[in-house]
Amino acid sequence: MNGTPAPVTGTWVHAFEEDTPAEAVYRPEGHPLPPARRPRRRLEFRADGTLTERRPAPDDRLAEREGRWERRGPGRVAVAFPGGHGAPVAVSVSSAGDRLVVER
Template structure:
């Protein structure tokens, strides 16, 4: 997998999740209202920003670096809740990013 296949800002669409997969859509995709959607931005320069609900149920943002290792996107430590540190990619295209729950295991 190449970096450009997963670069961009992705928003979690929990409504489309399955028991073993998490689904993300590009930012700007029309989605139903939901409290505390997590999102992350995989930038082409190898940095990322993420947002989600923090420990106090308030939006929390964090930044770090990311890299592709085979079919896995690895994120450095971050503060936001919910975005896995390892995203094992099942599908990546312009419409959806699907990752296996439980990281690269």
């Protein structure tokens, strides 16, 4: 981790209106998003390399799963969830730090 947090640290909220078939788009918590009928997925990246994903469960509450992230170059990280709970994914952050993209 080099002791320096990557620009990915913090909480990101799924802006599904901006998704494409190849990527899911997230915005920093506090970024203005339109109202949504369903809860929005959230990713919380911590400086220690851990993360929490909060995603809508069948009852519309947010279910949590823990994972890890590590830097893979400027503005890029890899995310993995232990115990076979999801395949590793690549994540990139815009140079302005206002858009996080998860590759599908």
